Amino acid sequence: MKKLAVCLLLPLSTFCFAEEPRTNVVNFNTTASREVANDVAYATLFVELSDHDPARLAEQVNRALAAGVKQARESGAMQSVRTAYSTFPVYNKSQQQEGWRSRGELRLSSKDFPVLSRLIGNLQKPQSGTPLQLAEIRYGVSDLARKKAEDALIEEGVQAFRSRASLLQKSMGGKGWKLLNLNISSNAANPMPYAANYSLMKSAPAAPAPVEGGESRVNVTVRGTIQIAE
Known part of the structure; x- marks a missing residue:
């Protein structure tokens, strides 16, 4: 069997040894x-509104999110409660800006599935403000x-x-x-x-x-x- 010669070059000397090939x-x-x-279940709910006044629009979306956060924290069963917010201009057919559209998201995670299910239903009800809509529910370990x-x-x-x-x-x-x-x-x-069917949600009561x-x-x-x- 042939062996490979391996050399190490050092400042004052050189050492060589044979290495068996594998x-x-x-x-x-x-x-x-x-x-x-x-x-664990992860749910995303959202509110999406349009207005000519960006400040008024932000106030409406933030108010809806704040109400959702309050309900989620009061449930006592959420592992995490987070929000996200985005705004973009709206243009007409002539490519002229005619307003603004904002989307706010409420992102929840919980290990208590029954409580989360009831909370999602309540957040979609038009009680004293703008209701949220369900975007999706994901699951994980x-x-x-x-x-x-x-x-x-x-x-x-x-x-x-x-x-x-x-x-x-x-x-x-x-x-x-x-x-x-x-x-x-x-x-x-x-x-x-699980993704929500918005066409059904518009005609059916929140559940x-x-x-x-x-x-x-x-x-x-x-x-x-x-x-x-x-």
């Missing part, structure tokens, strides 16, 4: 996965639940990797194998979000949104390189 090196990966119940699932899947993935390595060793007639490197990664595939979390598939992939001994 043979019977195999790269492969294994994947472990499971379905995990989504335990909390950090704690994801970590618990990933810890179990790492054990499964590594065991599957070792079993595959032993199978490769046997198939190649090797005496044994050693691990050269290992990489572990994970990801979760979430379901499609609690259907908050059904479903499940997400959590995957752990173990990638590595082994060398099989002859």
Whole structure:
């Protein structure tokens, strides 16, 4: 077997040594996965208004958002309550500006699905101000639940990797194998979000949104390189 000569150049001397080339090196990966119940819901509601006066428009949108934030915080079950605001000019067919349009968003997250569902219904009711409209609801796995699932899947993935390595060793007639490197990664595939049907919302009274979390598939992939001994 040929050896490779590797030299190190130092200020006062040069050292050379022979390095055995790596043979019977195999790269492969294994994947472990499971379905995990989504335990967090993310809802986005919005208000969108137009006016010739940008200051009055901002006041109307901010008032609607403030009322929504107040209700959300009073529910006592929200993990996060955030808002977003954007304004853009409105032009007529002659490309002349004729006003402004603003959109304010209320973004909520909660692990209490029934409370969130009722809150969404209440925020869409025209009680004492401008009602909000539902844009979408998304679902996900909390950090704690994801970590618990990933810890179990790492054990499964590594065991599957070792079993595959032993199978490769046997198939190649090797005496044994050693691990050269290992990489572990994970990801979760979430379901499609629930999107509101605005054409139906305009004609139907506001009602609690259907908050059904479903499940997400959590995957752990173990990638590595082994060398099989002859």
